[in-house]
Amino acid sequence: MKQVTFKRSLCALAVAAAMAGTVTTAIAQEQESEENKSETRTLERIEVTARRTVESIQEVPVAVTSISDADLMERGVSTILEVAQFSPNTTLQQSRGTNSTITAFIRGVGQEDPLWGYEPGVGIYIDDVYVARPQGAVLDILNVQRVEVLRGPQGTLYGKNTIGGAVKYVTRRMTGEREFSVSGTVGSFNQRDLKLTGEVPLIDNTLYFGFGYANLQRDGYGKFLTSALPDQDLENYNKDLQAMRATLEWYPSDDVFVRLAYDQTDDKSNSKGGYRLLPSIVTNAPVPDSIYDSYTSLPTENKVETKGLSLTVDWEMSDSITLRSITSSRENYSPVNIDFDNTSERIFDVPAIYDDKWFTQEFQMNYRSDNLSVVSGLYYYDAESCGVFDAILEVLGQGAFGTPGLTREVAGCSDSNSQAAYAQGTYFFSDKWSMTAGLRYTRDKKEALVRNGLIFDTVYPESGWIPGYVRDPNLQTPVVLDDSKTWNKLTPRVGVEYRHSGDTMFYASFGQGFKSGTFNPRAETAEPAANPEDVYSYEVGVKSDVTNSLRVNATAFMLDHKNRQYVSVIPDPNDPTVLNQRLANVGESDATGLELEVTWIATNNLTIFGNLGLIDSDFSNVMSYDAQGNKIDITDQFVITNTPETTANIGFSYDTSFANGDLVFNGNYSYRSSYALNELGNVLTQDGYGILNLGVNWYSANGKWNVGLHAKNLTDEEFLVGNYAFLSADPNNPGQYLPGLGGDTTLIGYYGEPRTVSLTLGYRF
Secondary structure, eight states: OSSSSOOOOHHHHHHHHHHSSSOOOHHHHHHHHHHHOOOOOOOOOOOTTTTTSEEEEEEEEEEEEEEEHHHHHHHTBBBGGGGGGGGEEEEEEEEESSSOOOOEEETTTESSSOOOOOSSSEEEEEEEEEEETTTTTBBBBBSEEEEEEEEOOOOTTOOOOSEEEEEEEEEEOOOOEEEOEEEEEEEEEEEEEEEEEEEEEEEEEEEEEEEEEEEEEESSEEEEEOSOOSSSOOEESSSEEEEEEEEEEEEEEEEEEEEEEEEEEEEEEOOOOEEEEOSSSSSSSOOOOOOOEOSSSSSSOOOEEEEEEEEEEEEEEEEEEEEEEEEEEEEEEEEEEEEEOOOOOSSEEEHHHHEEEEEEEEEEEEEOOSSSSEEEEEEEEEEEEEEEEEEOOOHHHHHHHHHOOOOEEEEEEEEEEEEEEEEEEEESSSSEEEEEEEEEEEEEEEEEEEEEEEEEEEESTTTSSSTTTTOOOTTTOEEEEEEEEEEEEEEEEEEEEEETTTTTEEEEEEEEEEEEBBBOOOOOOOOOOOEEEEEEEEEEEEEEEEEETEEEOOOEEEEEEEEEEEEOOOOTTTTTTOEEEEEEEEEEEEEEEEEEEEEEEEESSEEEEEEEEEEEEEEEEEEEEOOTTTTTEOOGOOOBBSSOOOOHHHHHEEEEETTTTTEEEEEEEEEOOOOEEHHHHOOOOOOOEEEEOOOEEEEEEEEEEEEEEEEESSSSOOOOEEEEEEEEEEETTTTTTEETTSSSEEEEEEOOOOOOOEEEEEEEE
């Protein structure tokens, strides 16, 4: 789906000839002027499903960005992470330990810690199916029709855990024709990608089978300089991933559509090693020369396995009523090796296993008449999220206790059950005025079991984790928490829209969202659950096609984020290295901001696009307790993470035609101002930086061949996307640090992609 309609003419050839020097600039301008009198390129209608029904993006009173499959391909977008460049006030990054775990923030709201039991603040969806866990949520672009980014809480139509917004991965329906396409990519760091997609009609006009397969390989940006197993693959930041999707689409009648879809991803990329920003005071290893090099005392192997099955049924009962059922089951399994200290010694190693599975069922009814449209439904969600991690502090154990090692093992499950009923409707009082109102009722239940205890030995989650290691099958830490709690929430939305003309709409809205309550998965005692977080959002905006060639969408917003779930570290007066955690609703924050998105068709060949996001977000109230149990105000120790005050992007696409096909040049410059990496006691801030990308694509005249050359991060900017910090500032020596957990000055950085160049060749049968 293109965002603009290309109407090619002799004008395009004239401009191309002028650029090549075959005709004069004056002649080209004269020809273009003559052609524009009769044929010009205009903005195209972009359809989205932000409100769970198909609408024009210019008619939806929601801040939403939509990027089509054509634009994704032309810009060389390979994963959902790059979409953040084109959506203001949006952060989508790879997490610290794996390639496939996402860190998502929108308007300063998200979830920094991907541990089981913690709920996200930004919802990820595949065809309206909720992806409940961040593990495996870094989706590669395969069989996609578009990606939508909804900013602000979506508490009515999407429910809990969308207090920041939602990211929707929408796959395309089949055309009904026999199709097959193949593409291969080679590039920097020995990139070797293969993608196959296709569809076959099994019964003409009735039943179709579609498939997609991707094999994505790349060497590491750096190396592990040491590891527990030197004969292992020592590539760091490498990629070894296979993904597949199979779909059946059935049209039993003209008004019924059925889709059965299965997808699976196997990511065997190595664990990501971090870069030590400070030399270790325990080992003598120097700080590596490259930010992509690392040390580890763990195996380098890693794995993220995800798979899902969904069944969607759409029935158009009449011209005004549509019924829909969405059934899904998903699961992921991920054994990971995270070396917090990134040295060749077991100072602070955390091998872990994440094991999640969930089932959802949604029944939806959509109603539309001349002056009323309603989306309503019932939703059921049942999930089990389990895990275990071993915090190995072997060096500290030997020094403090004279034992072979010291391990704190935490394990358990967080089971969730949620039911919801919702309805949202828009009533048109006239051609100009309408009102939107919605309400969702959610009943949310959590059951948690947490095991937590010290083991005076070096242990791993399972046998065979390292060669020769056998885990005692009877080894378990004691149960410290076994509890359940139920919450009931009502989340409303109300708004008003004014259509000044057929091309301009103003809107104002209030919405509320909540993030699920939870128990502390690292609990050390039978502490109570934290209640849900609440976000109150106020928004005004305008969507305007100023002319047939200029689109301007702008939004101003204010967020009030209450009952923030904060893990407080209570000091131990006898041992400052003890990590004594408590989870409670002790934080509040607020944010105000502006967002601007512009598309301008400057000529029949040139399109310019851009976006700007401004946000001022701060904690306003955070309370904790000191070692004696006294309540203290620690607001000044907190900052909003992963949220630059300014995000900006400017890009272009220039299209020209030749006798043997079309040539499209494109590029964009994406800027992000400075942002903090740690919510509490931040000691690491990424300075502002910009990413420059350029590309050129050729499409053959018969529509079968395409070639794309893409260069990303051309200036080779170095920028942080995550970190671990286990140290504290030395109050007596500015610029110096005191050791933290593990007895070392652990300050670790994880970085985004360096400069890369790739060449893609595709063929469509």
